[in-house]
Amino acid sequence: MPSVSPRPSRSVCVLFAAALSLAATTLRAQAAHAHDPSLDIELHGTITPEKIGTHETQTFQMPQGIERIEVELESPGFQKGMYVTVGIFDPERYRGEGRAKFSISTVTATGPYMPGPLVPGTWKVSFGFNYVAPGAHGDYTLRIHLSRQLDPTHYIALNAKPGWYMGDLHSHTGNTDAVCKSQSGKDVPCPVWKLLEAAASQKLDFLAITDHNTQATFNEMGQVQPYYDKLLLIAGEEVTTVRGHTNVWGTIGFLDYRAADKGFTVNDLFDQAHAQHALVSINHSYWPWDGHCPGCGWGWAPITDYSKVDAIEVINGYHEHGSWFTPPPGNGIPLWEAQLAKGLRPTGVGGGDEHRGGEQLSLHDGVGIPTTVVYARELSQPAILEGIRAGHVYVKTHGPDGPELLLNAGPAMMGDEVKAASGSTVNFTITTSDNSGARLRLYLDGKIVESEPALSSGKASYRWTSDGKRHWLRAELVDGAPGSDAIVLTNPIYLNWK
Numbered sequence: 001m002p003s004v005s006p007r008p009s010r011s012v013c014v015l016f017a018a019a020l021s022l023a024a025t026t027l028r029a030q031a032a033h034a035h036d037p038s039l040d041i042e043l044h045g046t047i048t049p050e051k052i053g054t055h056e057t058q059t060f061q062m063p064q065g066i067e068r069i070e071v072e073l074e075s076p077g078f079q080k081g082m083y084v085t086v087g088i089f090d091p092e093r094y095r096g097e098g099r100a101k102f103s104i105s106t107v108t109a110t111g112p113y114m115p116g117p118l119v120p121g122t123w124k125v126s127f128g129f130n131y132v133a134p135g136a137h138g139d140y141t142l143r144i145h146l147s148r149q150l151d152p153t154h155y156i157a158l159n160a161k162p163g164w165y166m167g168d169l170h171s172h173t174g175n176t177d178a179v180c181k182s183q184s185g186k187d188v189p190c191p192v193w194k195l196l197e198a199a200a201s202q203k204l205d206f207l208a209i210t211d212h213n214t215q216a217t218f219n220e221m222g223q224v225q226p227y228y229d230k231l232l233l234i235a236g237e238e239v240t241t242v243r244g245h246t247n248v249w250g251t252i253g254f255l256d257y258r259a260a261d262k263g264f265t266v267n268d269l270f271d272q273a274h275a276q277h278a279l280v281s282i283n284h285s286y287w288p289w290d291g292h293c294p295g296c297g298w299g300w301a302p303i304t305d306y307s308k309v310d311a312i313e314v315i316n317g318y319h320e321h322g323s324w325f326t327p328p329p330g331n332g333i334p335l336w337e338a339q340l341a342k343g344l345r346p347t348g349v350g351g352g353d354e355h356r357g358g359e360q361l362s363l364h365d366g367v368g369i370p371t372t373v374v375y376a377r378e379l380s381q382p383a384i385l386e387g388i389r390a391g392h393v394y395v396k397t398h399g400p401d402g403p404e405l406l407l408n409a410g411p412a413m414m415g416d417e418v419k420a421a422s423g424s425t426v427n428f429t430i431t432t433s434d435n436s437g438a439r440l441r442l443y444l445d446g447k448i449v450e451s452e453p454a455l456s457s458g459k460a461s462y463r464w465t466s467d468g469k470r471h472w473l474r475a476e477l478v479d480g481a482p483g484s485d486a487i488v489l490t491n492p493i494y495l496n497w498k
């Protein structure tokens with residue numbers, strides 16, 4: 001007879017531990033996916049030839065507040081003459097059928113299953129006895145793990161090696177406002193695959209999809225990730241408030257974009273995102289808050305608690321774009337440097353802000369323009385986010401083909417801190433793959449270092465004598481044309497920061 005037992009499920013624990021080992025490096029990530037054995041359920045039953053061509057229904061109780069379930073059927077299997085399928089119904093509707101192992105969360109689900117709220121109450125599981133060979137007999141166990149945390153689908157490592165990984169942290173699909181040409185040349189909502197193909201053709205290692213105020217793309221991302229085994233998809237959202245846009249990277253649930261200055265502000269929004277173990281970034285802060293792009297400029301500036309801001313988009317893909325998005329001259333660097341001057345350390349990042357599925361209408365359109373390059377311990381969502389949080393980042397403003405630019409001081413890299421007593425010297429080394437004659441420009445506390453070190457065979461060094469006080473130094477490569485922008489820029493090395 002079917003039976004239900006609440007005892008812990010070892011195989012699901014093992015699976016979960018495997019997911020954790022991929023994810024786990026930060027305490028945040030570990031805390032996010034801690035396994036609560038009290039939320040494990042097992043359903044048991046028998047498989048006999050008499051059941052062939054029938055269904056058997058069992059039930060379990062879904063408590064309040066569950067964000068994700070993982071389900072795995074253990075049975076002798078088709079090879080032993082027993083083929084059983086699992087269909088699942090919540091108290092209100094059918095959720096899918098067909099796999100022996102699957103997950104369903106509020107925002108994602110495995111293949112044939114449908115994401116959405118995990119409604120509390122009695123759920124039904126329908127076991128379909130598609131085939132039971134004459135004389136075959138066995139037991140089945142369905143292990144169900146309930147979790148109060150969202151989907152670790154994106155905790156997948158595509159490359160286990162530490163290194164510099166190139167990607168784009170800001171992009172849109174037709175699920176919000178990305179538009180591209182249909183087969184007959186009409187402007188239509190741009191399908192996700194166009195964006196992904198464009199990112200793959202740019203040879204990007206990662207792509208954050210940050211649709212406006214929605215996680216509608218998360219499910220498709222989880223489904224297509226196995227195909228894109230060289231392009232890590234990072235879950236994100238551009239939280240689009242009426243006073244500015246902020247990118248949030250991580251596997252998040254609802255974030256309240258209705259932040260308004262009546263008891264709930266953008267600082268509370270940042271707290272909401274951090275509570276979900278995500279990073280936040282201020283986007284295209286330089287845009288005026290006017291009719292060109294309503295709500296796009298950073299209207300929260302007067303009340304923003306910048307200590308809650310993990311990153312600032314220093315270069316946005318619409319920079320110099322020839323459309324109605326055209327911003328005035330400038331970029332996010334002034335806002336970024338203003339925070340550095342206060343002793344904060346938001347990481348400077350780029351964001352392509354692609355809205356055309358990779359269709360290039362001008363020089364500055366396209367996925368990966370700019371490209372953000374992150375030093376990460378592996379190519380996985382948590383590792384990329386850790387690299388961003390650490391400031392181990394430089395930005396190729398013109399795209400992935402731009403040169404590498406590395407700033408070091410001994411073992412310290414950009415984003416790291418160096419302590420130097422007054423009177424001691426720090427030797428910075430700058431390494432680039434550029435051989436086009438670009439000039440190196442160093443900024444100390446936001447001011448150009450007068451004696452620009454010469455680049456010779458892709459290397460330069462800069463010797464600095466410490467006064468024992470707090471400073472920061474960052475590097476840019478600038479091409480030869482007067483007034484031209486940086487083609488690549490690094491995050492700072494921080495001196496005597498604390």
Ligand SMILES: [Zn+2]
Nearest residue numbers: 238245283296
């Ligand atoms: Zn925006």
Ligand SMILES: [Zn+2]
Nearest residue numbers: 170172238353
């Ligand atoms: Zn955007």
